[in-house]
Amino acid sequence: xxxxxxVLDFGSQYTQVIARRIREANVYSKVLPFNTAISEINKINxxxxxxxxxxxxxxxxxxxxxxKEIFNLGIPILGICYGLQLMASMLGGEVKKxxxxxxxRGKLTILKKGLLLKNLPKQLTVWNSHGDCLVSLPKGFQALxxxxxxxxxSIENSDKKFYGIQFHPEVEHSEKGVEIIRNFLFTVCKCKxxxxxxxxxxxxxxxxxxxxxxxxxILGLSGGVDSSVAAALIHRAIGNQLTCxxxxxxxxxxxxxxxxxxxxxxxIPGKLKVVLAGNLFLSKLKGVTxxxxxxxxxxxxxxxxxxxxxxxxxxxDYLAQGTLYPDVIESVPIExxxxxxxxxxxxxxxxxxxxxxxxxxxxxxxxxxxxxxxxRSLGLSEYVLMxxxxxxxxxxxxxxxxxxxxxxxxxxxxxSIFIDELNSSGxxxxxxxxxxxxxxxxxxxxxxxxxxxxxxxxxxxxxxSDAMTADWAQLPDKLLRKVSxxxxxxxxxxxxxVYDISSKPPSTIEWE
Ligand code: XMP
Numbered sequence: 071x072x073x074x075x076x077v078l079d080f081g082s083q084y085t086q087v088i089a090r091r092i093r094e095a096n097v098y099s100k101v102l103p104f105n106t107a108i109s110e111i112n113k114i115n116x117x118x119x120x121x122x123x124x125x126x127x128x129x130x131x132x133x134x135x136x137x138k139e140i141f142n143l144g145i146p147i148l149g150i151c152y153g154l155q156l157m158a159s160m161l162g163g164e165v166k167k168x169x170x171x172x173x174x175r176g177k178l179t180i181l182k183k184g185l186l187l188k189n190l191p192k193q194l195t196v197w198n199s200h201g202d203c204l205v206s207l208p209k210g211f212q213a214l215x216x217x218x219x220x221x222x223x224s225i226e227n228s229d230k231k232f233y234g235i236q237f238h239p240e241v242e243h244s245e246k247g248v249e250i251i252r253n254f255l256f257t258v259c260k261c262k263x264x265x266x267x268x269x270x271x272x273x274x275x276x277x278x279x280x281x282x283x284x285x286x287x288i289l290g291l292s293g294g295v296d297s298s299v300a301a302a303l304i305h306r307a308i309g310n311q312l313t314c315x316x317x318x319x320x321x322x323x324x325x326x327x328x329x330x331x332x333x334x335x336x337x338i339p340g341k342l343k344v345v346l347a348g349n350l351f352l353s354k355l356k357g358v359t360x361x362x363x364x365x366x367x368x369x370x371x372x373x374x375x376x377x378x379x380x381x382x383x384x385x386x387d388y389l390a391q392g393t394l395y396p397d398v399i400e401s402v403p404i405e406x407x408x409x410x411x412x413x414x415x416x417x418x419x420x421x422x423x424x425x426x427x428x429x430x431x432x433x434x435x436x437x438x439x440x441x442x443x444x445x446r447s448l449g450l451s452e453y454v455l456m457x458x459x460x461x462x463x464x465x466x467x468x469x470x471x472x473x474x475x476x477x478x479x480x481x482x483x484x485x486s487i488f489i490d491e492l493n494s495s496g497x498x499x500x501x502x503x504x505x506x507x508x509x510x511x512x513x514x515x516x517x518x519x520x521x522x523x524x525x526x527x528x529x530x531x532x533x534x535s536d537a538m539t540a541d542w543a544q545l546p547d548k549l550l551r552k553v554s555x556x557x558x559x560x561x562x563x564x565x566x567x568v569y570d571i572s573s574k575p576p577s578t579i580e581w582e
Contacts, residue, residue: 073117073261075099078106080124080134080152086395087240088122088150090437091251093270096263101435104134111140118146118259121153123238127167127202128152128159135160146231146258148186151200154225154234161208161232168219172198172236175243176217184214184226185257186233190246196223196237197244204236231258267440267447271303274432278307282388287430288380289390291316291342292462293330296392296433298338298454299445303432304390305340306448312390313341315379317372320348321464321478324486337450347375351466352473359471361582368463389427393434394441458503459537467582471510477525480563481508484527487556492531495549502534504543506557507570507581515558515565524565527557532579540574 075092079085079101092099100114104124111119119140126133138160140147149157155165178194180187196217204222207213211232215224223236233254239247255261287304291297291314304312314334318327327344334342354367380386433441445455461467468485469477485506492498509526516522529550534540554567570577 073097073259073264074114075118075120075255075259075261076106076111076114076116077101077120077122078104078136078153080104080122080126080156082123082125082152084238084240085122086435088120088251089435090440091240091248092255093265093440094248095252095255096265097255097261098265098269104136106137108137108139108143111143116145117261118148118254120254121147121149121156123151123153123199126152128155128165129167129202141230141232146254147233148254148258149232149234150240151236151238154236155200155202155204157232157234158204158208158211158222158225161211163204163208163211164206165202166205168201168203171201172203172217172219173200174198176219176237178215178217178223178237180215180224182212182214184212184228184233186226186235186250186253187214187224188253188257190249195243195245196239196247197241198237200236204234233258267443270444271306271447274303275307278304278430278432281430282308282311285311285387286383286385287312287388287390288383288386288427289314290376291330291334292460293326293333293454294392294460295438295445295455295457296394296441298333298392298450299441299448300390300392300431300433301338301340302445302448302450304430305338310341313343313383313386314338315343315345315376317345317347317375319351319368319372319464319466321351321368321466321473323460323465324482333451333454337454343379345375345379347371350375352475355466355473357472361467364466364473364582365463368466387428388430390430390432392441393431395435395437456499458498458501458505461580467580468505469508470581476563477508477510480525480527480561481506483561484508484557484564487560488529488553491549491553491556495546497531497543497545497549500533501531501543502537502540503579504529504531506530513566517565522565524563526566526568527561527564528568528570528581529553530570530579530581532574534574534579537579540579542571542573545569
């Protein structure tokens with residue numbers, strides 16, 4: 071059993087970021103509800119406990135609290151933000167509403183290093199997000215650091231190995247935050263860095279086996295990173311009890327269905343059902359131009375098709391999904407607004423509710439880059455793991471205006487040329503996303519001696535770290551020229567190519 075750190079969750083949006091930082095240090099961590107029974111904690115025999123932050127105030131009636139016996143276990147404890155306030159108030163300190171809420175960047179001055187702040191510079195920029203403040207220390211505690219508005223920004227009880235930090239070391243804006251967490255893990259708790267993705271695979275496989283037993287599981291495979299990794303992991307656990315369903319909605323990229331089938335054969339040798347539903351989707355979308363209406367129709371039709379397919383399988387108990395740590399994106403919060411981490415998950419839309427199946431979501435604690443690493447440890451190819459994101463409604467939101475087979479064909483062919491050229495010039499992996507958009511605008515051209523009157527294709531290529539903000543990519547002229555020439559010469563139905571030079575915000579990455 072590796073050394074385990076238990077993270078008790080008091081509801082902070084950063085709890086999973088703490089767990090991620092611990093995993094990055096190659097230490098095993100387990101996130102548990104704040105009121106987990108002592109007997110459960112003892113079973114794990116943790117090397118240390120972290121009390122996460124949370125939105126409550128210790129003064130609120132019914133504020134979440136851990137069992138008070140955790141302070142008698144003889145195990146090191148680190149309280150972060152609300153966790154610090156909670157530990158201090160439960161042990162006899164006093165917490166008050168601050169005069170000034172500390173929110174965003176702050177200056178931390180280290181007074182005494184102790185074990186927690188070992189090897190750190192005297193001053194650090196840290197990320198705060200709190201309204202309450204510790205004003206008197208519990209017995210046995212000392213201040214390690216202060217900020218402008220708080221005399222006890224970090225505290226320790228060196229005898230008991232209890233530590234507290236008022237700021238958030240887990241977010242990237244906290245300078246040396248990772249060092250503080252590592253000091254807790256390795257210096258205070260004496261953990262060994264002996265845990266890795268292969269260990270995650272082993273324990274996830276065991277958990278899936280235990281949960282599913284002999285029952286049947288279905289999974290909607292899109293061919294993207296998340297659903298492919300989830301499929302590979304679940305298949306490793308339960309083999310042919312898993313059936314994957316791939317719906318060709320007629321809004322896929324060139325040869326995509328064949329590629330997904332091939333991928334499946336190579337890497338996830340299990341049961342795959344491919345449903346050809348392009349005509350159904352296109353007939354429901356006929357004449358629809360409003361983007362939100364298109365999305366709704368595509369989502370609803372997907373559920374109908376998927377549901378009908380599942381019914382054919384007889385009794386199924388679990389719906390597996392490649393949901394990642396659901397709302398949090400793998401990147402830094404934007405200054406002054408940690409809520410900017412939150413993004414609605416486009417892909418979940420209504421499926422589980424309608425189907426009344428239990429959910430199996432083995433990736434839900436992981437971040438995108440961790441899922442890629444997991445995929446590598448499961449042997450999936452870089453092609454799948456590093457592919458750009460592709461929206462659920464597919465080309466449905468990349469053909470602007472009404473969807474017809476002709477418009478879709480023009481878009482598919484143009485898009486494939488663009489991606490081809492990005493790959494051969496080495497640009498594909500420097501971009502967050504790149505694709506073509508079909509514009510329902512016709513313009514005049516000449517080809518040979520003939521006048522043409524055809525549609526316009528826009529190229530979109532952006533750099534981004536999380537899709538919350540994005541910049542248009544400065545692709546070399548030579549590359550743009552080649553892509554434009556090839557599209558106009560090779561794709562019947564397009565006679566003009568433009569390059570989209572809009573950033574997000576105020577524009578979005580997709581056009582619809
Ligand atoms: P926007 O266009 O809002 O896109 O800047 C941000 C990211 O989300 C993807 N996206 C979607 N993904 N269903 C999805 O599964 C959707 O309806 C959808 N709309 C946008 C987009 O490709 C980009 O990565």
